[in-house]
Every structure is written in structure tokens, then in C-alpha cells.
Amino acid sequence: MEESPHRAGGGPAGSFAVWALGCRVNQEELESLRSQLLSRGLREVPFGEPADLTVVNTCTVTAAGDSDGRQTLRKARRSSPGGRIVATGCYAQRDPEALEALGVADLILGNAAKGDLARYLDLLKTLPADGAPTPSCSEVVMGSRTSASLFLPYAPGWAPARTRAALKIQDGCDEHCTYCIIPEVRGPSGSRPAGDVLADARRLAAAGVKEIVVTGVNTGSYGTGDGAPDLARLLAALEAVEPLRRIRLSSVEPGHVTADLLEAFARSPKLCPHLHIPLQSGDDEILKRMGRTYRSADYAALLAQARRVRPGVAIGGDVMVGFPGETPARFERSLAFIEAMEFCYLHVFTYSPRPGSPATRLDGAVAPAEAARRSRKLRGLDRLFRRRHMDRRTGDRAGVLVEERRGEDAVGLTGDYLRVVTRTAAEPGEMIDVILSRPEDDRRMRARAAGAPRHP
Secondary structure (H helix, E strand, O other): OOOOOOOOOOOOOOOEEEEEEEOOOOOOOOOHHHHHHHHHHEEEEEEEEOEEEEEEEOOOOHHHHHHHHHHHHHHHHHHHOOEEEEEEHHHHHHHHHHHHOOOOOOOOEOOOOHHHHHHHHHHHOOOOOOOOHHHHEEEEEEOOOHHHHOOOOOOOOOOOOOOOEEEEEEEEEOOOOOOOOHHHHOOEEEEOOOHHHHHHHHHHHHOOEEEEEEEEOOOOHHOOOOOOOHHHHHHHHOOOOOOOOOOOOOOOOOOHHHHHHHHHHHOOEEEEEEOOOOOOOOOOHHHHHHHHOOOOHHHHHHHHHHHOOOOOOOOEEEEEEOOOOOOOOHHHHHHHHHHHHHOOOOEEEEEOOOOOOOHHHOOOOOOOHHHHHHHHHHHHHHHHHHHHHHHHHOEEEEEEEEEEEEEOEEEEEEOOOOOEEEEOOOOOOOEEEEEEEEEEEOOOOEEOOOOOOOOO
């Protein structure tokens, strides 16, 4: 890229920008791509500024995700009219023809090919440098799914500039929920070897990361059929990594929250008391139509067990509105169940038909305006849950991992996933003790320092 005579709208030669849409896995994968580009001597600039190379890691879990991907790629082209644009990720995997027809990307890499991004830099040099590309000058590379393509490598010596970092342990999914296209774009479940996971955790800890977020496409299925240890045993091994202070677990499907996993929460001093367990619906008929393997009573029993084993655990969930067959009565039944579960927060999604998924063949479509109304109602419930969680914690002592400074304030997270603002001189990476004093809004709490910062 440095040798290209064509400059990206006046930007520095050899510059790149990156952007990821969607899930935490996409964010983690983009870090690998960043490390590869930095190791090649390219210089990173903020996304939206002129760059010789821009990489967009797309999402396709909903139609909104597709739309965001197209808008982001167009923004990249406007910012860098003569630069090279690479589209990768799940949208690029599912419908490369649509992205090719968009006439923006010079290179479209499927999920199995994106780990080899650095190999294609020479190809990008050979493409016509005559301003905005046309579909005829774009290249599509899908690649073959291998273990190496599931878990993207980092450049030697790479270290993140953050106190928290994602650690990907798993990819793919075998659940095949009727609304979901992810098994088709990510493939079957695959687990990363435990030795590689631990080596990466040590690398992150040595670089100053204090909290790792253990993540995957279907994180709880780690080890299933792969000969790797199960998730609970992997977490136990991660606890021995020093000087790591915290381990946070990302979303885990209800069927994978085992007794052993809950016991790990009860005994671990490092595992954050925070579980995200997708629900999707509180109505049993809708759960059946979705292809989910549990019913509302199973889910309620699981949450009750988690709270018995680990008192004070913060539990969040995913819920979907507007799924085919969700009549007003079924929505109200689901709403009442969700209210009874007393979550700490909700992630609310509106059903989005995914071409090729079985749900597109179901009857009982919900009108968009009605789905939007239901979504607003559940988002209001999310705000109520968040405020109740903060009210319950007001006056409590808590440990906060400082992530950033904003003027005289430090901002960070508690173990139970509360974002806290504190007037203190503590720097990013320090753990501080605070007294949670009051909610600032429905997303953040104010706190006062309860003592000197702990040694990082």
C-alpha cells in the first residue's frame, strides 16, 4: 500500500482505518486485522478520515445490520474516494453479490478468508486507481473454513491499548434457531484449543489487560465434540493467569448454563458476577416456533438456581419482538414473564426476516408498526430494570476497574456490569474501591472513592 502512487483524498500514504459492526466477536476479529496491518508498517487513522485502506467487518444478523454495513461502506468511500475499501464479515459471507453490486468495495472477503487480509494487499495495489471503484473491478474471495480461519492470528508483539479485551474461544453455532442465519455464515461450532486460549490470555495480561471478556458466537458450547475441556474447566484454568484481575463471560445460551458453570461463579474470586442468558420470548408457543430448546418454566428455574448459587449475580437477557405468530395475547404473556424475571437489563431486538431461514416460511407476520410499538414497550422495561438495579446497589461498596478518564472523573465498570463515574485521580488499569452513591441516568452511576486505589 505504501508504494501506491494514488493518494486517498490527500491522506498519508500507507494509512488505514478499520470499523466493525455487530457482535463482540466481530470487534475481537477486527483487533487481529489491525495487528496485521500495523505489523506491515501501515499507519492507523480514525475511521472517517482519508485512508489508503479501509476495512469494514460487517454484520448480517438483522436487516438493520445489512443496512448499517452498506451505509458504513458508502461512508468509507466518501471519506477516501481513491483509497482501497475491503468489506468482510458475515454480510460479505452471506451476500457478496449484493456488496459487489453496491459498487463500493475493491475486495470482498468471506469469513474464512478475512484472516489472510495481509496476503491481499498486493492484489489491492493492482486494482485500478481511478476514483470510486465499479463492480467490475472488485474481487470476491470466500476461502475455505479451517481452524486457522476460525481464530484469526495476531501479529507478534501486538498488545491492546485497553484495560479490557475480548478473548475469542469459540466460533460457529449448531443451534439452528428458525430466525437465525448465523450457522450458515459462521458454520458449525468449533472450539479453540485450550492451550492457545491460555497463551493468548497470558499475552493480554502481560500487556496490561486487567479484564478479559471470554466470548464466541455460541460461547457456552465451548468444548462440545472438540476434545477441549468444557467451559467451566477452561474458566478455572484462566483463573491461574496473572496478573489478570477479572474474567467476564459473554452471552451463554440457557442450555449451556450447567451446574458446573454456576459452581464456577460461586467459587471464583475473578469471575465477574454477571451472566447474559438469551431468552428471546416468554411465550412457550413462540419459543417452539423459534426452535428454542427450552420453555419459560425451564428458564425461570435456571435464573432461580443462578441466584441461589451466586447471590447478587447480575443477569441480562436478549428478547425479540414481532416474531411470526406473536399475537397480542402471546406478546402480553411474554411481557408478563419478562417483568417477573427481574433482569438487570435487556437487549431488545425486532424480528428481521433473514433469507434462507425457516422463519421466513411461517405465517402470522406482525405489522412493522406493531412490532415497533412492542419494541418501545420492552425498551422502556429495560430502562426500568437498569434503574432498579442501580437503586438496589446504591450505598454498596464495589470494586471498579478504571477504563478511561474524563476530565477530573474516572469511568469504569463494576463486576456486575454497572458503569460508574467517580471523582478520583486513578488512572486506567487501576482497581479502586468506591461507594455507589446515586444513579446519574439509566446507564451510569455516580460513586465516591472509598479508599486509595489498589495496586494495578
